[in-house]
Amino acid sequence: MSAINVYAIRAIYRFEMARTRRTLMQSIVSPVISTALYFVVFGAAIGGRIPEVEGVSYGAFIVPGLVMLSLLTQSISNASFGIYFPKFVGTIYELLSAPVSYFEIVLSYVGAAATKSVVLGLIILATAALLVPLKIEHPLWMILFLVLTSVTFSLIGFIIGIWADGFEKLQAIPLLIITPLTFLGGSFYSIDMLPPFWRTVSLFNPVVYLVSGFRWSFYGLADVSVGLSLAMTGVFLTVSLAVVAWIFRTGYRLKN
Amino acid sequence: MQTVISVTNLSKTYASGLRALKNINLDIRRGEIFALLGPNGAGKTTLIGIICGIVNPSEGTIRVGGHDIIGDYRAARYMIGLVPQELTTDAFETVWNTVSFSRGLFGKPADPAHIEKVLRDLSLWARKDSKVMTLSGGMKRRLLIAKALSHEPRILFLDEPTAGVDVELRQDMWKLVRSLQASGVTIILTTHYIDEAEEMADRIGVISKGEIILVEEKAELMRKLGRKQLTLHLEKTLVRIPTGLSSYSLELKSGGTDLIYTYDEQVDRAGITALLRDLAAAGIHFKDLQTTQSSLEDIFVTLVSDRK
Ligand SMILES: Nc1ncnc2c1ncn2[C@@H]1O[C@H](COP(=O)(O)OP(=O)(O)OP(=O)(O)O)[C@@H](O)[C@H]1O
Numbered sequence A: 001m002s003a004i005n006v007y008a009i010r011a012i013y014r015f016e017m018a019r020t021r022r023t024l025m026q027s028i029v030s031p032v033i034s035t036a037l038y039f040v041v042f043g044a045a046i047g048g049r050i051p052e053v054e055g056v057s058y059g060a061f062i063v064p065g066l067v068m069l070s071l072l073t074q075s076i077s078n079a080s081f082g083i084y085f086p087k088f089v090g091t092i093y094e095l096l097s098a099p100v101s102y103f104e105i106v107l108s109y110v111g112a113a114a115t116k117s118v119v120l121g122l123i124i125l126a127t128a129a130l131l132v133p134l135k136i137e138h139p140l141w142m143i144l145f146l147v148l149t150s151v152t153f154s155l156i157g158f159i160i161g162i163w164a165d166g167f168e169k170l171q172a173i174p175l176l177i178i179t180p181l182t183f184l185g186g187s188f189y190s191i192d193m194l195p196p197f198w199r200t201v202s203l204f205n206p207v208v209y210l211v212s213g214f215r216w217s218f219y220g221l222a223d224v225s226v227g228l229s230l231a232m233t234g235v236f237l238t239v240s241l242a243v244v245a246w247i248f249r250t251g252y253r254l255k256n
Numbered sequence B: 001m002q003t004v005i006s007v008t009n010l011s012k013t014y015a016s017g018l019r020a021l022k023n024i025n026l027d028i029r030r031g032e033i034f035a036l037l038g039p040n041g042a043g044k045t046t047l048i049g050i051i052c053g054i055v056n057p058s059e060g061t062i063r064v065g066g067h068d069i070i071g072d073y074r075a076a077r078y079m080i081g082l083v084p085q086e087l088t089t090d091a092f093e094t095v096w097n098t099v100s101f102s103r104g105l106f107g108k109p110a111d112p113a114h115i116e117k118v119l120r121d122l123s124l125w126a127r128k129d130s131k132v133m134t135l136s137g138g139m140k141r142r143l144l145i146a147k148a149l150s151h152e153p154r155i156l157f158l159d160e161p162t163a164g165v166d167v168e169l170r171q172d173m174w175k176l177v178r179s180l181q182a183s184g185v186t187i188i189l190t191t192h193y194i195d196e197a198e199e200m201a202d203r204i205g206v207i208s209k210g211e212i213i214l215v216e217e218k219a220e221l222m223r224k225l226g227r228k229q230l231t232l233h234l235e236k237t238l239v240r241i242p243t244g245l246s247s248y249s250l251e252l253k254s255g256g257t258d259l260i261y262t263y264d265e266q267v268d269r270a271g272i273t274a275l276l277r278d279l280a281a282a283g284i285h286f287k288d289l290q291t292t293q294s295s296l297e298d299i300f301v302t303l304v305s306d307r308k
């Protein structure tokens, strides 16, 4: 009886996925449309005038970065909203009074948010494949990076959702931190194209490692070694898990 | 009587520094209906919140069905259903889904027949496919009860269940509570309606400013309530009660102009007649009289205001 509350995990996961279905437009369709617009603008319109990057057409080169951009922002916004909303309307009382462990809460909320991100990433890839010549050299690595990134950033979103005490804070982090980091993280260029000083600065940007590893799984091109990308992803995941564990141990912003 | 919830030396200080509960000791008996009464801000919701795991206790221990609510929270919480004071519900889910969700959350496999029964009992069956936001306030209140009952709890907390519920539905609700009790469920409720506590509860607890100031069998309280007072406004001031009247429970008030007779209606039926006859015989005349009966409300108000 005390092993694990599978029914609760299932209930929360389903509830969250139902929320995704209800907000299909906002959660799946609009990121797909905006990503498709990027392809049209950067790939087809401008991309034609930009030389190939190490043998990959510019339109194809930016695909992994664009997928990452969506993955990061959507994971964060979806996971943060998922836990922030019950806090905001008060329905969190039920979660707090239920026989569920913190592990089960995180597993189900973050699992649902990450599932959605993975699905979204795959849909964007499929969209991209229609517009640019796409090739995936290392599919398993691609899936690995896709899943790890989705999970990590859903965890970060979960943390933000607990920390936020207003909608502004909920939107501030993706807007003020994640989007700039992603744009400057080599989504649209290889950081090898940068002057040495800015290249060094870029290495402090965590997103660089995510984009680089992800792009490597497509074209075998990487700014930093794949091993380093994977290791850094693991570090982010571990740090996020540690913060979540701390939040639950202290009841931070969840219980009075 | 078996104890199903035991609260020992419980105190709660909120982050703001407010001491919401002060050294609470309380035992709830298996199968009883316990009414917790107290003015606004007394600490009722805080106490319930701590037992249910929503608020962290500052000091003290609580056992539910013998399980520590922190060390063995899972076993404790499986037993509990909570209907919160605030109407907090999902907006976009359907009635059916939100009640089924609660059952899963509390670790029970899906059981459509049980969910149907709960929804029918609460007159929500016709609305099972409605979105929650389309329900009226009273329906939302009943939805919260349905959610709390979805996992067949052994203990049910009702934090002001009848606020905003119309008379007819209130009757239905009490019928439901009675039938739950008959099936062995322990019920703890808070209310501001004293007549409700009077009608429903087996025991009554009064909390004020974070302290439990009275816990008593309702029957015992009612016995105290059964006492009436007859006040006689005398024509002439009386210095002392004549010895011939010492068999009556009499008191002199207002400097000897009021004679007060306290009696139990059930026991001393013939008391008044005899007293009046004996008074006349003793030459004591009165110009007016009145009788009063204290209610639970009076006791409650006196108890609470004594503490101010
Ligand atoms: N989250 C909180 N932070 C700080 N103080 C709180 C918090 N919740 C409640 N209090 C305070 O604790 C005290 C007890 O509140 P509680 O809600 O338990 O009272 P109550 O008996 O349920 O009152 P009511 O009849 O109005 O529902 C009040 O003074 C209240 O202001």
Ligand SMILES: [Mg+2]
Binding pocket: B044, B045, B046, B085, B159
């Ligand atoms: Mg209250």
